Amino acid sequence: MTKTLKCISPIDGSVFAERPVLSRAEADGVVAKARAAQAGWAARPLAERIRLVLDGVAAVGAMNDEVVPELAHMMGRPVRYGGEFRGFNERASHMAEIAEDALAPIAVGEDATFKRYIKRVPHGVVFVVAPWNYPYMTAINTVAPALIAGNTVILKHATQTLLVGERMARAFQSVGVPEDVFQNVFLDHDTTTDLIGAGAFDFVNFTGSVGGGQAMERAAAGTFTGLGLELGGKDPGYVMEDADLDAAVETLIDAAMFNTGQCCCGIERIYVVEPLFDAFVEKAVALVKGYKLGNPLDPETTLGPMASPRFAAEVRAQIAGAVQAGATAHIPTMAEDDGAAYLTPQILTGVTHDMSVMRDESFGPVVGIMPVKDDAEAIALMNDSDYGLTASLWTADVARAERVGDRIETGTVFLNRADYLDPGLCWTGCKNTGRGGGLSVIGYHNLTRPKSYHLKKVTG
Known part of the structure; x- marks a missing residue:
């Protein structure tokens, strides 16, 4: 046969x-x-x-x-x-x-x-x-x-x-x-x-x-x-004190959720300086709650199913493990979530790098957000990964971004954007x-x- x-x-x-x-x-x-x-x-x-x-x-x-x-x-x-x-x-x-x-x-x-x-x-x-x-x-x-x-x-x-x-x-x-x-x-x-x-x-x-x-x-x-x-990757975003907060939220959350999170250079973890953390999370949650999960053939749908129930099951397991370990899930289960390929997008806080959702590639519509004190802490966390594809930095200070970028183990450094492949630049990565x-x-x-x-x- x-x-x-x-x-x-x-x-x-x-x-x-x-x-x-x-x-x-x-x-x-x-x-x-x-x-x-x-x-x-x-x-x-x-x-x-x-x-x-x-x-x-x-x-x-x-x-x-x-x-x-x-x-x-x-x-x-x-x-x-x-x-x-x-x-x-x-x-x-x-x-x-x-x-x-x-x-x-x-x-x-x-x-x-x-x-x-x-x-x-x-x-x-x-x-x-x-x-x-x-x-x-x-x-x-x-x-x-x-x-x-x-x-x-x-x-x-x-x-x-x-x-x-x-x-x-x-x-x-x-x-x-x-x-x-x-x-x-x-x-x-x-x-x-x-x-x-x-x-x-x-x-x-x-x-x-x-x-x-x-x-x-x-x-x-x-x-x-x-x-x-x-x-693949576990790409980080880092939001600094002088960032355009609305632009950072819109871009980083879109980069985490677009294509149902199934992007090799999608944002899977976000670090926000402490003074902006609460506002960032509030705006991010409001944005994701506005998504419409559903049949991708429907023009009103903004978030389709994951490509396979098997992939969705892995993301669900990461979310459940994080919540069990003390994380907070901010998005209530959507009516269209069928427990299979159709998966509620999720924002998690209270996460740590002991959780698989912050370490293993998710490749789905979930992102963990952590507060950080300064550049040194953000750099240490961004580098605490087996992957190195892209990193997205948010600040008005280009020189600061270049200094931070020089210390990140990654293939591409973005400033005030994310999840884009510029064909004039080499698409490359390091580590796994x-x-x-x-x-x-x-x-x-x-x-x-x-x-x-x-x-x-x-x-x-």
């Missing part, structure tokens, strides 16, 4: 989509096609590759009316938010804009005797394993620059967003990207592991859980395959958040390898 992958809709628990997985032999065939096509793709002029990628991006955008409700069915995001095309397009467009400079040879020196330079050359076949929470934007982070740089791409999407890779590959192929250059695959874990262990790919980019990243490293051990790993970096010039460096040329001229 053929094994299939099933997307179970969080809306009602029904099977929304189902696809058969490839056998190992079929998967080997996909890789062989990608490898055979790569040299020809890389030989095309850079301008042509850029044009085809941007045309593919536009073709995805043309599908948006279908994509938005499809995402609601697959992972629960309310249709009122309109999908991901704005960020999808922004990221691809920026990478296209900087490609010529980012991929240009580095001139080391030339005189009458020698010419020396370093070229950036594609790895070959790039395997992208994309997550379900922002399925289009996370995938394009690697797909666009990898193709522009001359790699071929094989995309494997999370089962929860089973149709995304299929749509992307169809869109790109419809504008002239050769089928073997950008392929979507449906694979089970065993076949994925076997392919990586066999050295089938020249670079693997994975976005997902710490456990998933560890599995990727184990599979690649000894193959010398390059890995890019973004494995993973390694490598996407987007920016550095993203191109990670999707290519340096090749040095030391050319001695014949002078007579």
Whole structure:
């Protein structure tokens, strides 16, 4: 019997989509096609590759009316938010804009005797394993620059967003990207592991859980395959005395709750200086009480279900554990909370770092808020984490923010904003958040390898 992958809709628990997985032999065939096509793709002029990628991006955008409700069915995001095309397009467009400079040879020196330079050359076949929470934007982070740089791409999407890779590959192929250059695959874990262990790919980019990243490293051990790993976070916000309080509340709470808290760079813990603490909490609670939990297909819904009852159960367990240990939950259970995927968003005070809700990734609509005395205490608490993706600072004093930022163990420091991926900056992290970096010039460096040329001229 053929094994299939099933997307179970969080809306009602029904099977929304189902696809058969490839056998190992079929998967080997996909890789062989990608490898055979790569040299020809890389030989095309850079301008042509850029044009085809941007045309593919536009073709995805043309599908948006279908994509938005499809995402609601697959992972629960309310249709009122309109999908991901704005960020999808922004990221691809920026990478296209900087490609010529980012991929240009580095001139080391030339005189009458020698010419020396370093070229950036594609790895070959790039395997992208994309997550379900922002399925289009996370995938394009690697797909666009990898193709522009001359790699071929094989995309494997999370089962929860089973149709995304299929749509992307169809869109790109419809504008002239050769089928073997950008392929979507449906694979089970065993076949994925076997392919990586066999050295089938020249670079693997994975976005997902710490456990998933560890599995990727184990599979690649000894193959010398390059890995890019973004494995989530426990991102902090810190509100200082001179912060714009209303803006801080609005932005940090939105960053904690948007997409039902299912954001790798969402805010999961907030530290507020003591003089502002009570006011911050009062405003935050009022904001969250105004949310409408419900069916994501309803335009009035502001908070949809979590992608799976299993994920919601973990968040419920964190909240219950915190309350049992002395924390206060400020949001009464909402009528739409079904004890499964539909989960009441929660604000907790009286929390400590002894509680899992302040230490383990929640990836759901809950945030703990703690008072702090000063920068030193806030920095110590922000760094008291196994993760390091982003940190959001709130102050009118840019120099102070830079001083605090220099002491935080994180990949990105935000000032007076949060939960945004600027494609001009490297998207990276430290500690259990993973390694490598996407987007920016550095993203191109990670999707290519340096090749040095030391050319001695014949002078007579």
